[in-house]
Amino acid sequence: MTWRLVHRWLGLVAGGVAMVLGVTGAILAWNPVRDTWQAAxxxxxxxxxxxxxxxxxxxxxxxxxxxxxxxxxxxxxxxxxxxxxxxxxxADGRVLRDYRPSPVSRWVKNLHRSFLLGDAGRLAAAGFALAMLLLSVAGLMLLVRRLGGWHRLLAPVRGSLVQRIHVVTGRVVLVVLCLSSLTALYMSAATFGLIPTEADxxxxxxxxxxxxxxxxxxxxxxxxxxxxxxxxxxxxxxxxxxxxxxxxxxxxxxxxxxxxxxxxxxxxxxAVVQHIYDWIMLLHTGQGVWAWALVLGVAGASIPLFWGSGLILWWQARHRTPRIVDNSALPQADVLIFVASENGTTWGFAQALHAAFVRNGHRVHSSGLEHFRAGAAARQIFVLAATYGDGQAPAHAALALARIARQPVTAAPVTVLGFGDRQFPAFCAYAEAVDQALRTEGWARLLPLEGIHQQSAQQFARWGEALAQALGEHLVLDYRPRVPPSTALKLVSRQDYPGSAGEPTTILRFVWPARGWKDRLAGRGLPRFVAGDLLGVLPPGSSVPRYYSLASGYRDGFVEICVRKQPGGVCSGHLHGLKAGEYIQAFIQANPGFALDGARRPVMLIGAGTGVAPLAGFIRGNVRRTPMHLYYGTRDPALDFYFGPEFQGWLGERRLASLHTAFSRTPDGGGYVQDTLRRDAARLRELISQGAIVRVCGSRPMAQGVTQVLDGILGAIDLSVQQLKARGRYAEDIF
Amino acid sequence: MFRPLMTTLAAASTLILPALAQSRTLSMSTALKDYGGDGAYLAVYLTDASGAYAGTLWVAGGKAKYYKHLADWNRLSAGDARRLDGVTGASVGAGRTLKVTADLADALLDAGYEIRIDAAVENMRDSPSEIRVPLTAADAGKPHTGRQYIQSFTYQLQ
Structure with a gap:
């Protein structure tokens, strides 16, 4: 519940000093290692x-x-x-050298245990050790919640790079930090005579x-x-x-x-107390056990990493929480918006919804879901609920379900909009739980539950249109995601395909302008990216980016995307009209859950239509010749067999181990991509039991079909897509 | 145990003196070497002609758990329940000088008494009876050097 608050505030307040303790501790941990090395x-x-x-x-x-x-x-x-x-x-009693303890070590030790301030400093250091302990315990609880339970503590971590740095280092060193803080407290108590350390x-x-x-x-x-x-x-x-x-x-x-x-x-x-104290000393200092000292040193040195990444995360979350303007008091408001958001992103959507209703002359009240209540004036109620980790409620709304159950039901309909990420097995599970609870209580609804994937502005806008229609009033949701600074990319070549059903498709290849070292240091220009990341393209005159999966990595030296022309599509139309030498404005958005992590395990790639693009990128970048098997479904080899010639070349270079195709619109074409899986079921089982990872890219119906077929195939070895997802071995990129 | 005829720190003197008129002030200055360690614990005390403990003049260092490292003083004064009364202060840093005074009955002068100092420093070796100086009018003002931590110890009588 309040672990996040404890963790955040202790981290902000005590983190800087804890960093001093960590760094000095890491320096001191070097002493036992060096002494052991030097000792005869x-x-x-x-x-x-x-x-x-x-x-x-x-x-x-x-x-x-x-x-x-x-x-x-x-x-x-x-x-x-x-x-x-x-x-x-x-061995012989020979004098080796004069014994001179290092004054630097002594200084660092005094800095570590008393900030060079004597007993007052020792008390302060003990206070910070206690803060570290609480911080670590709170961090552990958050970690468990994020990963979805104690049994998943070792599950792969998804999220942005900073999040992963924070969480992965946490998983590695939290236990050691807890132990260091506990032993520090024991030693402080002993120093102040509260705990005996030897027989009197x-x-x-x-x-x-x-x-x-x-x-x-x-x-x-x-x-x-x-x-x-x-x-x-x-x-x-x-x-x-x-x-x-x-x-x-x-x-x-x-x-x-x-x-x-x-x-x-x-x-x-x-005495027993002395044995205990000896153990505490050993655990805290690593003296005499150099391997443990190394572990302690690494844990200490990780604190700056922790603190830095934690500060960045806090800063990011703070800037994602917008201020709601024109927030009416709840009893007077006719539109109520309740938000459940772990890190503040969902508030951006609430703000857009709030502003749209205010523009139409409504009195609107927005607040956290934990305040759920229908005022007498309320006519429409909305719940915007983000799902955290494995389907839990965001921290601040932990008790919201119980609160909803206690509230008297009114005639105002409650509409739930979920936010989540399809990479997680429990996509929008919390929103579903809220929706379920409301219906059980007997609340009406205006629109059925909808789940927004990865904060998609387009999906949100579409939901807004449905809402406007249901309300019978003109409503414009003006949600502006924070667009990262874009770079001008130059089109160098394009490969056009007639496509099927009159939807031409083109593979566009761009290059980026050269960056000087100053740009690199300042983080300007195109950052490094890998196949499977997303290219955000800003069509002229629009601030809403459209995302395309990347079919190339930074090392390839170009940016390649595969674009099908959507009827009436602003961005795809713009891209299809580009000529070589012309520019687009674009930026990179990392897609860490989908991109390959470089582990040398067999890879199964399953894609259909333009969804093959990131998979082609994986294969192109497979310089280590990891066995990659591609299952690729499209309609007609003459119309939309994207990357066809390249695949043949990559098979020859052993970047691609095997290629299985299905063409749904040609006689004897082999049906859909699911059919290629069925035909290859025996080997699939073998690959999966060898630890293969799976990447699926394509439309939602295709991804659902693939899941169904794979569940059927894997049932024989007691596995399911759900389990693979939970272990981070199965990821989808769905459009 | 009978507490002998002296007390410490003129201002804080609480002890029985047969006649205050017959006392004088003992000022002691203990300069430490730059021994390269943390602050030193020091016990300054008196022994009589037979070597028996006769009273504590000053203890520098506040944590009782470390007093066993001031081994001679700790052993000799073990029976004196009031050995710390009004005579403790902070430990003394390397290179620093400790200056303390005590009221002293005239009868103790030139009567075979000795001023002794035990010294100890964390993670360095203990140095019991580092200083042993006779309490005589003739020795007043003469500097004495300790074996381990004490650069010079001098006392004056007023």
Whole structure:
């Protein structure tokens, strides 16, 4: 419900500081890796007593030996008035170098844990760790919701590049970030003494008085039984104090030894709290476990990526939410518009609908679907509902269905318009649920439920026409999608086909103007694109773009589209009238759910008519010779066999593994594209069970027919198109 | 436990003095080396002629969980429930100087007492009894160098 709010505001407020923690954490995580790399290896099962002998022989007046988590042995000594710290090789006690902890590391560590501000900074850092934890948990909940449940947590992610960066990095590192924040909180609590980290009481022991000389460290039974790999610290008895003892600390506990008799005076096993703290330290710092340190480092370094992409997403959503002008109060309004929108895009449509009614003199009220209520003056009610992920309600409207059920039914009809994306299995599922709930309650409707695919302005305009007719009033929906800056593309060649049914078709090839490095940096001009992305074309005098699937990629060096002339079509008419050398205004819109991701798995391409264009683009770009199988249905080889000669060439170059055609208007042509699938059913099953991915492009009836036939074929291996879609292996581009 | 005849920080003196007229002010200056580490914990305390604990003059560093690293002071003063009363402050950064004063009964001077300082720094080795200086009129004003962290320790009597 409010996870999105928590995530957004914590991200905005705490994200910048969390970035400091992440970057410094990533730098610190490098230390265990480097230390492990540098540390001289400790021979297995080397007794501590042998180490003491070796070290004592090499260094006079040793006072203490410490084994650092990465395995380095540091020997502290005090000789001739000088305190020294030296790193020794455990294998022979040889002095390797002076021990000098890096001041930079210490500075970074203090920045990381206290922002260089002492205890106040430590408290602040703990606060940000808590914020990070909440942020991560909220992110995880959003991720689960977006992907459609815990069981789909590993499903492929669809959406824009920024969305995918945010979500994919989230999926990879969220758990690590949760763990880092939790352990940070534990460590803070320990620092402030709220959680004990070791046993309170130490035994009060002293070396027994006596006249005999000290026993050398090599002869102490306790040290003979301890292994160097478990050692943490060994303190030699101070020369001046006859009562002082040997003190040895290992991961398992602490021992005290009489300096003269060599007897173990006391042994104290490490307390449970200390074991817990050791684990917390290990999990947080990665000390001694370089592979885990690397994981921690990557998670820390990902925070800037997270924050940056999160900020961009927030900014985009903010700019998509328009302000509604002339919003009347609900009780007075005769037209009510309720909106359910996860990221704000649907509000743009609501705004257009709102403005159209206001122009006709209506009093209109627009608000979120969670406020659903019919005022006494209401004559028409509209619900514009977007579907998020796997069919859930947008966050703000989570309780809207329950609210609808509580409202008294009035005579005003409620019309539902759904928004969604056919790439998702549950296209407009939430709008359907709302519509269903309204009908169950007994609300009338003016128009049946309609689903708008990918914010199509044309589809919305058509719905507006139907609405105007049903209302009996002139209504113009002036929805202007934000059109990205366009580039002038020059037509270099065209291939004309007579087409069937008097609808000529042409394959147009354009080139783009050269870009200087300044344009590239500023993001001007045509961005990189791949086959299957969309070319948005702006016909002269119109701000509403028409989209065509791209039959080429950026690397091909040209933009190619396949355009069938629509009767009365403004854009297709314009394109068909173009001569070589003339220009169009166009831009690229990514179509990430449809374009191929480059995985080396067999690919099944199914297309009909001009829908073959993006599939031809995939094959043209198949330089790695991934096995691609094309199932292609059209009407007549003489009239509309687009890309026919190219396919033959690509078969020869092994860019295309097999070609199956069907011509529906020629005798013995093989029927429709569905028939090619039926004929090849056995191999299809084999390809799919090998992990093949499927791309379908064409008209809606064709896509439905293909789904039906494939479900029939795949039923034998307990699979369905629905399941393939859910796994991201099946995508459609439908027009 | 009987708390001996001295107290600390003139302003904060709370301890029993037989006769205030017979006391004087002890000013101590502890300059730390630039040892390249975080702030040092220091315990400044007195021992008597037999080496027994006689009172705490100052403890720099506020987290009790680290006091075990000031090993000698921690052990010797373990029985003194009021060892921290009014005598604690922040840890002392590398290269910095700690200046504190205490009220001192005249009877303690030239009577075999010693001023001792234990020092400890995070992730560096502990240095118990880093400084041991006799409390005598003759030693006042003479600088003493510690083994690990203390560049010079000087005390003055007024």
């Amino acid at each position: 290896p400790t021979p297995a099962d080397l007794p501590v007593s042998v180490l003491v002998e070796r070290v004592s022989a090499a260094i006079p007046a040793v006072e203490e030996i410490r084994r650092l988590p990465a395995g380095e042995l540091v020997v502290y000594s005090f000789d001739a008035g000088e305190a020294r710290a030296q790193v020794v090789d455990p 009481d130490e035994p009060d022991v002293v070396s027994a008085a006596g006249r005999q000389a000290d026993l050398p460290g090599g002869q102490l039974p306790l040290l003979q039984g301890l292994r160097v790999q478990d050692l943490r610290k060994l303190s030699f008895p101070a020369g001046a104090d006859p009562e002082d003892t040997w003190t040895v600390a290992t991961a398992h506990g602490q021992g005290w030894i009489d300096r003269r008799s060599g007897q173990t005076l006391a042994w104290q096993d490490a």
